[in-house]
Amino acid sequence: MSESKANKQTNSVHARRALAYIVLIILSFLCLIWFYVLFINATRSNNQLKSGFTPFPSTYLVRNMTNLFKGSTPVVRGMINSLIIAACSAVLCVYFSTMTAYGIHAYDFKGKKAIFTFILAIMMIPTQVSALGFIRLMGRLKLTDTYVPLIVPAIAAPVTFFYMKQYMESNLPGSLIEAARIDGASEIKIFNSIVLPLMKPAIAVQAIFTFVASWNNYFTPNLIISSKMKKTLPILLAELRNSDWKTFDMGQVYAMIAFAIFPVIVVYLLLSKYIVGGVTAGGVKE
Numbered sequence: 001m002s003e004s005k006a007n008k009q010t011n012s013v014h015a016r017r018a019l020a021y022i023v024l025i026i027l028s029f030l031c032l033i034w035f036y037v038l039f040i041n042a043t044r045s046n047n048q049l050k051s052g053f054t055p056f057p058s059t060y061l062v063r064n065m066t067n068l069f070k071g072s073t074p075v076v077r078g079m080i081n082s083l084i085i086a087a088c089s090a091v092l093c094v095y096f097s098t099m100t101a102y103g104i105h106a107y108d109f110k111g112k113k114a115i116f117t118f119i120l121a122i123m124m125i126p127t128q129v130s131a132l133g134f135i136r137l138m139g140r141l142k143l144t145d146t147y148v149p150l151i152v153p154a155i156a157a158p159v160t161f162f163y164m165k166q167y168m169e170s171n172l173p174g175s176l177i178e179a180a181r182i183d184g185a186s187e188i189k190i191f192n193s194i195v196l197p198l199m200k201p202a203i204a205v206q207a208i209f210t211f212v213a214s215w216n217n218y219f220t221p222n223l224i225i226s227s228k229m230k231k232t233l234p235i236l237l238a239e240l241r242n243s244d245w246k247t248f249d250m251g252q253v254y255a256m257i258a259f260a261i262f263p264v265i266v267v268y269l270l271l272s273k274y275i276v277g278g279v280t281a282g283g284v285k286e
Contacts, residue, residue, distance in 0.1 A: 038261075041254040049250045064255035073236050074229055075256060082232040083263060085147055085221075086214040089154035093210045094203045096155045101164035102195055106177050116165075123158040127219065135223050145226050154214065160206045167202040168195075204274035211267055233260045 041049060043061040048054075068075055104116055138149045172195065180190045196203070218234040225231050231239075237256055 038254060038258055042251070042258045044251055044254075046249045046251050049254075060251055061255070064249075064251040065259070067249065068252045068255050068259070071252070073240055073256075074231075075233075075236065075259065077229055078231055078233045078236040079260070079263070081147075081230060082215055082234075082260075085150050085232060086211045088147075088151045089214040090207045090211040092151065093154040093157045093160055094206050097157050097160035097206070098164045098196065098199055098203065099191060100161050101168055102172075102191055104165060105168040105172065106174070119158050119161055122156075123162070131220070131223065134220075138224065144224055145230065146224075147230070149224050150214075150217075150221055154210065157210065160210065163206060164199065164202055167199065171202075172198055201274040204271040208268060208271050212264055215264055 037053070040053075040055065040057050042064060043057040043059065044054075045058065045060045045063075048058055048060070100119075104112060134149070135144075138144050143149050176194065177190060180194055185193070216234060217232075218238065221232050222235050222238075225235065233256075237253070237260060240256060241253055
């Protein structure tokens with residue numbers, strides 16, 4: 001009887017594992033199929049795209065890329081602009097959000113819970129609600145058509161702060177901080193030398209999320225930036241899609257989309273090894 005029960009349990013485990021693999025394969029297919037569609041469409045001409053979808057690549061990829069870079073749209077400059085904004089936003093966001101989370105986590109002071117609740121409440125305010133006031137403020141400060149309004153506000157990121165705070169609850173013991181203080185380390189040294197290395201998985205995860213969010217951001221840059229040479233890739237892509245129908249080339253649009261997502265894929269591949277560890281550790285409290 002015991003062997004029969006053991007065999008049933010083993011078969012049940014194998015069945016659940018097989019079901020899990022099947023579900024994961026289906027989800028992976030659904031996630032990756034759109035990249036394949038994008039690649040296929042980037043290799044086709046405008047007339048071929050109008051005729052409908054085909055699962056096989058064509059021979060117009062090089063021509064689409066050549067026409068894209070030779071056109072009036074400053075694609076390379078737009079990528080540089082997007083890289084500057086996204087990289088600076090990611091660095092500032094993760095550093096200062098981690099510092100804020102450390103201040104809430106490591107210190108006990110009056111109003112601590114109220115401040116934490118207030119920061120979380122800000123998460124509920126959509127960007128569109130405060131956009132008009134933000135644009136008027138930047139106009140009074142004469143910061144429109146600059147990158148400052150797109151980079152500096154990234155310092156205040158309630159979502160990143162909340163994630164870092166939850167990660168610290170699981171992975172930053174108070175005894176370690178107290179030991180460093182007893183040894184005479186300053187608070188800034190404790191943060192930079194002890195806290196940041198321990199937070200590396202969470203920092204990598206939030207750096208990816210912040211970089212991608214800033215890279216794909218169209219709403220705020222479109223309101224702030226007016227000079228063509230300062231525009232980011234999402235703005236240039238929208239302008240390319242809305243160009244004159246006589247010169248409109250859907251093949252160039254797909255080529256530009258493929259060109260635009262390449263840096264995001266590179267950043268993901270460089271930091272992907274931290275994602276699983278960062279997400280699971282941040283969500284488990286000991």
